[in-house]
Amino acid sequence: MNSVHLQLENVRKEFSRRIIFDKINFELTNGNSIAITGINGSGKSTLVKIIAGILSPTRGIVTLTVNGKEMKLEQYHNYIGFVAPYIQMYDEFSAYENLKFFARIRGMHFDAGYADQLLDRIVLYSRRNDAVRTYSSGMKQRLKYAFALLHKPEILIFDEPRANLDRHGIATVYSIMEENKPESVIILATNDEEDLSHVETIINLDELKEQQKSEKQMRSSARSKQPSTEVAK
Amino acid sequence: MLYIQQTAAVFIKDFKSELRTRYAINALVMFVITTLSIILFSIGGERVSPDVLAGMLWVVIFFSAMSGLSRSFVSEEERGTTMTLQLLAQPAIIYFGKLVFNLVLIFSINTLVVTLYLLLIPLFTVQTTSIFLLTLFLGSFGLACASTIIAAIIAKANSKGTLYPVLSFPILLPLLMTVMNATKLSLDGAPLSEAAGEFRVLVSYSVVLIAVSWVLFDYVWKD
Numbered sequence: 219m220n221s222v223h224l225q226l227e228n229v230r231k232e233f234s235r236r237i238i239f240d241k242i243n244f245e246l247t248n249g250n251s252i253a254i255t256g257i258n259g260s261g262k263s264t265l266v267k268i269i270a271g272i273l274s275p276t277r278g279i280v281t282l283t284v285n286g287k288e289m290k291l292e293q294y295h296n297y298i299g300f301v302a303p304y305i306q307m308y309d310e311f312s313a314y315e316n317l318k319f320f321a322r323i324r325g326m327h328f329d330a331g332y333a334d335q336l337l338d339r340i341v342l343y344s345r346r347n348d349a350v351r352t353y354s355s356g357m358k359q360r361l362k363y364a365f366a367l368l369h370k371p372e373i374l375i376f377d378e379p380r381a382n383l384d385r386h387g388i389a390t391v392y393s394i395m396e397e398n399k400p401e402s403v404i405i406l407a408t409n410d411e412e413d414l415s416h417v418e419t420i421i422n423l424d425e426l427k428e429q430q431k432s433e434k435q436m437r438s439s440a441r442s443k444q445p446s447t448e449v450a451k
Numbered sequence: 452m453l454y455i456q457q458t459a460a461v462f463i464k465d466f467k468s469e470l471r472t473r474y475a476i477n478a479l480v481m482f483v484i485t486t487l488s489i490i491l492f493s494i495g496g497e498r499v500s501p502d503v504l505a506g507m508l509w510v511v512i513f514f515s516a517m518s519g520l521s522r523s524f525v526s527e528e529e530r531g532t533t534m535t536l537q538l539l540a541q542p543a544i545i546y547f548g549k550l551v552f553n554l555v556l557i558f559s560i561n562t563l564v565v566t567l568y569l570l571l572i573p574l575f576t577v578q579t580t581s582i583f584l585l586t587l588f589l590g591s592f593g594l595a596c597a598s599t600i601i602a603a604i605i606a607k608a609n610s611k612g613t614l615y616p617v618l619s620f621p622i623l624l625p626l627l628m629t630v631m632n633a634t635k636l637s638l639d640g641a642p643l644s645e646a647a648g649e650f651r652v653l654v655s656y657s658v659v660l661i662a663v664s665w666v667l668f669d670y671v672w673k674d
Contacts, residue, residue, distance in 0.1 A: 270538065272538070272673065273673070292541040292669075295538050300538050304531065305531075306532045306534075307532075307535065308464075310471040310472050311467070311468070311471075320539055322456070322457070324540065325453045325540075365535070
């Protein structure tokens with residue numbers, strides 16, 4: 219597996235001048251796992267989309283280094299496996315066809331054996347030739363894990379990893395996470411307590427905002443208390 | 452080589468998807484049949500000049516393109532698969548894959564339009580086949596180039612249906628003027644050399660549009 223280093227420096231995102239988050243700083247390397255938490259609308263999904271290169275930050279820099287070489291933004295997708303409720307598969311194709319197309323569009327050789335292995339793992343093997351439109355929402359969510367793991371990425375980003383999954387599906391997701399943890403970077407966007415127990419670091423976007431707000435207030439009050447040089451003279 | 456394989460994969464995905472969903476084909480075929488029927492009714496027994504017939508042919512082609520070619524990007528947006536594609540390949544690969552799909556679609560539909568036009572409108576007699584075929588080829592190519600990038604732009608908008616022809620018209624105007632002139636020349640029996648200027652314009656138009664689209668697509672494709 220490649221050695222990866224992901225760094226976020228002073229990342230800020232605004233939507234129509236409304237600041238979603240500001241000054242997000244962290245760095246991750248192989249073996250690190252992190253969860254981004256916060257209330258609805260705090261920007262968890264926005265932040266993971268920025269990390270994946272789907273959205274661009276208003277300010278700040280996201281840097282992905284692979285084996286010491288800095289990657290261009292358009293190369294990020296090669297190293298990232300992304301699962302989220304808003305990612306959709308092609309309904310008119312079967313699970314198998316979806317994976318085949320995804321591998322080919324990625325420019326990879328389609329390893330049928332590995333695809334079968336993934337489909338078996340997410341308990342879709344017996345339905346692999348059925349059109350995705352006939353799947354339940356939980357089955358569609360499981361297929362997204364096969365989509366995310368097909369190219370054996372170094373960074374796994376799971377936004378709401380348990381969405382629509384049953385107990386067995388959740389257990390599979392956790393086993394995927396635990397298996398990949400020693401060598402990969404795992405990023406979760408979640409508020410679920412059980413999900414949080416599977417990561418080593420937690421970033422709470424609300425707490426971060428509060429902290430930044432109080433620091434700003436302290437700085438401005440310190441400035442107002444400071445006597446001006448004119449008066450001192 | 453890898454880029455070509457990836458582009459081909461995007462095209463094959465779209466092609467198979469179209470065969471199963473018939474997102475664009477149905478709209479295009481229905482549009483062609485309806486418009487040609489209206490033209491036939493309106494002409495009746497009138498003797499229409501070649502200028503008008505050449506113009507009407509391209510009106511049918513332009514509006515058929517407007518009704519079908521936007522589907523390549525709009526369908527991805529409507530199904531929520533845009534983000535999936537963003538996570539699979541570089542923007543340029545998606546753009547060229549979609550362009551090839553639109554080229555195949557427009558060439559197929561234009562073959563149908565021209566065949567029906569020649570069969571149903573006896574006054575439409577092509578004198579210089581070489582000019583006509585080259586015009587059809589270059590015109591369709593330019594139309595696909597322009598439609599692809601405009602489709603990518605409007606896919607993100609709320610009023611896609613209205614915006615597409617409105618935005619396309621000024622961009623396609625130089626192309627439409629040129630192809631109408633060249634088609635008229637083919638109906639008048641002009642020699643091939645006489646249409647050289649038109650062909651130069653059509654080639655330049657496509658080259659400029661592909662170059663501009665390649666540069667712009669990164670910005671259009673991501674937020």
